[in-house]
Amino acid sequence: MDPLFFLPEDPERRHAVIDVRSRIRLAMELVPDAWPMDTFIHHNPLNGLEDLPFEEAVRTGESLFGGKGYPSPESIRGAIRDGRISIEDLEQTFGRISSRPEREKSIAFGGKTVTLANISLSEYLLAPDLPPYAPEAGDPEGIVWLRRLVPGIAESLSQLGKFTEIGNLYRNLEDIFSRIPDGSGKEKEPQPDDAPDPVDFVEKTVGFPGERQTFSGWVDRLFGTEITEALNALLSDATSLYLDEGQAFWAVPGRERGFYRLFRDKWASRSSSVSSHPLIPSRFSALPDSPEEAILKVMDAWQIPRKEWVSLFSREFSALPGWSGAIKWRGGEHSEEERLPFRIEPGEWLAIRLSLESVMIEEVLEKFLGLGPSRHTLEAFLRNHASECAVRYLRQEPSLPLTLVQDIDRLIERSPVWGQLDPYWEGMWERCVRSRQKASGERFRIVWSLFRLCAFLGTSVPGEIGTDPGFLENVREWHGRIPRERFGYWGVLASEKAYRDWFLSEISARKEKTFPREKMRPGDPVQTDPSVRAQVLFCIDVRSEGVRRHLEHIGPYETAGLAGFFGIPIRFKGFGSDHVQILSPAILSPHHMLAEIHRPYEVGTVRQFFRGRRWLLWLSHLVHEMKNNIVTPYVFVEAIGWMSGLPLFGKTFFPGWYHRLVARSERMFVPAISTTIPLDKISEKEAHDIVLSEERSVIRQVLFGKFGQKARTLPQSALEEFRFLVLSGTPLSGGSHDQLTTLGHLLGIGREEELALIAELREVHQLRPKRSERRLEELSRMGLTHSEQVAFAETALSLAGLHRDFAPLVVFVAHKSTSENNPYESALDCGACGGQDGTPNARVSAALLNRPSIRRALEKKGIRIPDSTWFLAGVHDTTTDQFRFFDGEDWPVSHERLIREFISDIHQAGQSWASERLRTFPGKYQDPRGAPATLLAVRSHDWAEVRPEWGLSGNAAFFIGRRNLTRGIDLGGRVFLQEYDDVLDPTGKILETVLSGPLVVGRWINLEHYFSTVDNAVYGSGSKVSHNVVGRFGVQFGNGGDLRMGLPWQTVFDVRSSRHQPVRLLCVISAPRDKVDQVLKNNLTLVGPFDRGWALLVVMDSVTGIFWEYRPEDGWREWTRDGDRSAREDTHAGSNDRGVEWKA
């Protein structure tokens, strides 16, 4: 039951409240969830829009969030210059963005032939475009105006790597200008009564508040106010205060009242920070108790039609997508209740925002228009004074000529209140129209087009201009058909084509060696290939590829990739920790729980471990308290302030040494403990015993804390009696003076004290029956049944494509990262494990497969693991490329030498990969002195390092197939590699699992990197240097503002250029095409993302060896090495209508 939500009795009100709550929830769908940063999940910032086709979603994203969705022409020019894309790539992908791709006309142009593609290219790649407004007078011809744009063209050319003397450009411009006469062809002079209707402009362009823009946005644009900014600042502050999870030493009081009530009351008081708006306190004190009623009141006052509410609400949320995302996440299924005891509903947040907004805009409307906020009255008024509205709106247009701007400003000064000087405004409007019409006059457009084309082709002015009227006709027609709004997308298509051609060529070269394939059948007798020493299973993560490549080179090793949780999604409690980690992909909610406990022989050390940890915790808490208390810092700094010099200088100048020193000191107090992860289920009796002993130990600790030595000597029976009483939950009362329990009597405390003690144990330490029940339930969920164990073991092997031919050693290598002072640390950890260290999954997988009982069960399923095979678990630190291996206590003597050799080999492979990687970091790493290991270790401990590793930056493709097909290719750490053998998958179930699981994760990672690269300011989080951790779960840029989502600048950009190339994920599947078709047809959610263009699909038919590219618009097209001119087209009944209609 939701204590914050009241349902009115009156049925009409009830409908209204439920309806508005539904609409709020829908509006939230567009905002991406914002996971807390300690479990950073890569996700698509537009994931609320993934049901739309890609281009449409990008447009909607721009409208909602203000973010660009495509790489800038400047970055494309850079890519061309660096050779990552070629002009041919652009020419060959032009067909996909033009509206009539069939046979295009080509015409002669100064010795070359040009088509619509060329002229489009020249417009795309050479900036600037013609400004939409032309100067009014003083340059009747306009040539001066055009000349001013030429340096921009020269700059673009140099960015492309084509250099030309600027003098030539000017001459060409003059030449072309003189050849195209004024009034040539069908151009007509702009007539006054041709002027576009200002009412039309107001309705279409300016618009009204509602589904296309928020009220504050609309007011800001028309009246030059900054209401949206003020709202954002206020709401950001309020939300960060409310959601704080312990970062702040002094938290805001009163959070239990709920967000809405807390801030309504706070801001209703005259002394609050918003008193700069005198109306707010009085309005806020009149707000209703229910946030939904508050929202309904505002919507009523504004007269916004109900069908526009969802759009309007989503725009309000999108103004602060970070905070809205955080609120959304807290309302979702996956949030843990323990995270924050104070709930917040999106409706509350929206109610506060709308109430503030309504006060602020009413003030402005009253001042300038003398009107209230009702949309009807505003629409009527503005239609009556359309010219004034249109001109004031246009005032913000950057290319408006200066003379016009000055006059408009003067007019604005003379009419502070609207609606007074209509005739003057009408005059201004006409001037704007004329300026615009002049700029869009055909002569300028044609001249500029031709000039750019010449500049791009590098030709001198061709003779056809001015002599051949048919030529001009063509150019004119083309000019109208240039698909300008798809230019951005064009750049992406070309980049994708360039990579696809390279990748598929590389695979193609290798497939010669592996075709025709030997047909393997499951169940064939097992023969261990004697030459393969070990099969090493990595996560599909792109960073594994480098190590795998080197390892395969060093020795007789086979590697395979599968999702880093190895098919075993679990909730996990580390040793000595209360916190439960969720080690699975974010789209899954694991049911099973496992815990790490100490090994039996470590009993003695365990006590020291916990004691030492308590001590260290107490010490750090003490330091934290002293820093944040009011008085102690003065003393603290004076007396022992110098001690903080040690970490300061140590961490800054000697990070590696300092880290080792700290680690060693910690070890003195907190010893290392050998642990294991029990796999079996706990019996009911065992569970009871565990709960009992936990409760007893809590009681003992509390008693010891209060009564010291006396508590030690208490007999077991007294303790048990006491525990029973506490946990009975029965209410107790004072009254008589006798103690309730033997324990009380033994301790010599009075009845009152006893009662207080019991109360404390119940309230503070949570010793209640409910808690016991929950704990019992939790324990009963721990562990795996035998059949579950077998299922997991089988899945792990299936995903690894490993059913036969087992080597003597099979290694599961999880991965994690190490960095210092890095709020994004979790982003570098294993995504398949929910942004955590994947070690437990590796250990569990290996342990399961080493069990004889499991092996026997697997044999019945046709998977025979020879006795001579041992499974090993390890972890790869992707920052330092070091490896660690676990559960050494269990390693059999027979494999010791093999394991040692393997460990040595993989370390060597790691170092080779590390040397490759080091050279990609800017600065001194270009010429590294010292072993890669040391350099990388130092980087990982350096608290000033903004880029401990590149992580997943650069990811471009996801390969699903056998390793043989990619072995030996240097993939540059850019490809996810998932092992897949379609022979082992007759039903297609494994393929379905991969496409619905790991591929989804890969796609999210790819899209996050994509959007953080194309618009880091909106979809990314800006530069790390200015980040501040807020509330312990996120970052802000600077000292306030929205919670920042996405990746920081340093992750996707190098100093010189972008490290990550914005392309959509290229998914390559090696399997028979029909099988892939079947799997896709069976599940809408698998083919949807490809149909809507969120990822690209290529199938390499494993039977015929032909590559098929999936095009949403026309089905399967064969890919050949010679480019897009496909010899064969197989039109597959391609599903084209999967997207849903919706307008933003």
Added chain:
Amino acid sequence: MEGLKLYTVKKVEIVVGGEHLKFVKTLLDDVRVSGYTIIPNVSGKGHSGFHEGHLMFNDVNTLVMVITVVPENWVETILSGLTPLFERYSGVVFVSDVQVSRREYFGEDPKGS
């Protein structure tokens, strides 16, 4: 079965994508229905295509069915809450008559609110 009186109430069945389960649950909680039943991993075919029921590593992209029983005058409230959802996303809702013996258990106020 003597003396057993059956009352007619309404059964509402909703099939939506797994990612909207939370929406439906919250809506039904808002309306304060007496309870609901969730059938997960439902497969089926609709206007847009076929949905497979059980995906091993994905809880979100499957279909789910929610069933609840309510007094007649609550149906409109539920449907008004669902309308905005179906304006954008796919799914279906069916309302049918069903009989129960414990009318109060399913939310019917004996006074008939």
